Amino acid sequence: MHDVAFIVYPGFELLDVSGPASVFNGANRALRQRGKSDxxxxxxxxxxxGGVESxxxxxxxxxxxADLRSAEARTVLVVGAEREHLLPAxxxxxxxxxxxxxxxxxxxxGSVCTGGFVLAALGLLDGCRVATHWDSCQPFAETFPRVTVDPDALYVIDGRLWTSAGVTTGIDMALAMIARDLDASIAGEVAKRLVLYARRPGYQSQFSPVLKAQVKGGSPFADLIGWMQSNLDASLDVPSLAVRAGLTERTFHRRFVAATGQTPARFVETARLDAARMLLSRGLSLKSVAAQVGLFPPARLAEAFERRFGIAPRLFRDMHPEL
Structure with missing residues (x-):
């Protein structure tokens, strides 16, 4: 048996426990269906x-x-909470x-969501790379300068240390643990039984470009951005987008930057490259991906992909197959 110990405290986030715990239970169920032991x-x-209220x-x-022996805790995860509950913990x-x-x-x-604050306060994360809830990335980095916070990752694996971002990403991290401990097919079965849309890899951002833009400033370009996401293979240059938005090019550029924090060109490239990562993880050819995301020919995709992520798209596809 592999013992998983969740460390909780008053005011903890219930889903930080129940989500991953359901995943581990699902793995046991899948094993039993194969005639194997939990x-x-x-x-x-x-x-x-005793009883601890969430x-x-x-x-x-x-x-x-204090009664938890080392042999009974092969995986130790500190769960998260809001700031007012974290400080007493x-x-x-x-x-x-x-x-x-x-x-x-x-x-x-490791930790789920903001549980990393507890570990970091004890110096257990010094020199490590971690993930935490998007709203806590900046205060985490400011409070613990010896810890490298990855603001984009859903979860981060740094040696024996596993940390996840906000709330539901604990489920993604638990699925990754199952894939490593047991079998990728087991993790896939669990995800399917929990009716998850997809098993999200750790490199996927906490926010898609669309959601980031919608969150920032109310997004007067929400409809346009939604259309862009559905038409990545179209001409998405400033003149074309300005016409679609009913604005002059200069006004469109200025208002888009104010609403999203990015230039139109940067936003379009980010959306295309995020889509490219997901398509590559499904095993599609570079030619097909390049055409679908509007970065054709493949050499154009390869150049942009390597510049942004520091890895060739072919190698990325080999390293991140969708399971």
């Missing part, structure tokens, strides 16, 4: 044990973290006493 055993620990009011029964003497040893002896350790 692999995962999920447990919860807190500073003093931010949603639902309480979970836990054991004292960071200062809790029982957590501060137990977590360094557990993290040091576990096969892997």
């Amino acid at each position: 692999f995962y055993k999920v447990g919860l620990a807190s500073a003093r044990g 931010s949603s009011g639902v309480a979970l029964e836990t054991r004292p973290i 960071v200062a809790d003497p029982a957590l501060r006493a137990a977590l360094p040893h557990l993290a040091g002896t576990a096969e892997r350790f």
